[in-house]
Amino acid sequence: MPIDPTAAYDPDNIFAKMLRDEIPCNKVYEDEHALAFHDINPQADVHILVIPKGEYVSWDDFSAKASAEEIAGFVRAVGTVARDNGLVVRGYRLLANIGRNGGQEVAHLHVHLFGGGPLGPMLAR
Template identity: 75%
Template structure:
């Protein structure tokens, strides 16, 4: 069910639990700013989620409230993961769902990184 991106951060959300190590994930990258792991229901041959290390509900919350170093580190982490999977030359897609109309289902900012095949039109 889509969530309201303006709600306060929920420490019980699944990505908060993954960041705390309470729920396992298939990690592909981690640094001081982000954790990246395979999606459990992939929509492309490569489907990785990249989450910032911090209590941010959405892109709006993150861009307004995260420290500059975390914003830069998170964006660099997304690029590092794309390069790690050799996706720069063939291309890839990034997706961040925000709020109800955007289809956000987890109240923790995350970016989907899709690749490994032609992805078709942006919106179905």
Template identity: 75%
Template sequence: MPIDATQPYDDANIFAKILRGEIPSKKVYEDDFAFAFHDIAPQAPVHVLVIPKGPYVSWDDFSARGSDAEIAGFVRAVGHVARDHVGPGYRLLANVGGDAGQEVPHLHVHVFAGAPLGPMLAR
């Protein structure tokens, strides 16, 4: 079922369950605003997901409803994970909605690294 980035937040989504500790994950980083963990189906040698702790469906939802502290804290957490846990040469990706390939209705930023990643989109 495609994700509608404007849908109400569903607290039964897999990332909400990970945040509540109902589903295990391989944690990389955590602070007051974000939680980062290894993707269970990595698309690169290093593939980490960074999610905000608040109930946000997408980047659109987060940028519209998140507090200034949440937004700054999350952006800093993504930077921290990329710098200190992934290393130089990485790609950040946040899909918004079904047409972009968003599979889980909780904002998440993919951090890819560990090998040359090639072009952004197939040509």
């Protein structure tokens, strides 16, 4: 069920549990600002999620409240994950769903990296 991006952060969301190692994930990258792992229901040949380690509900929440260091670290982590997984040369899609109409399902900011082949149109109508 899509979430409200203005809601308070829920520390019991699935990504928060992954950050606390309460739920395992297929990790591909981790540093002081971010964790990246393979999506459990991939929508492309390569489908990786990148999440910040801070408690942010959405991109809007993150851009308004995160420190400059957190923002820079997270954006650099997304780029590193894309490069390390061979996505840059062939091309990839970066997606962050925000709120109900955007289709956000987990109330923790996460960026999807899709790649590994042609991705088709941006939006199906």
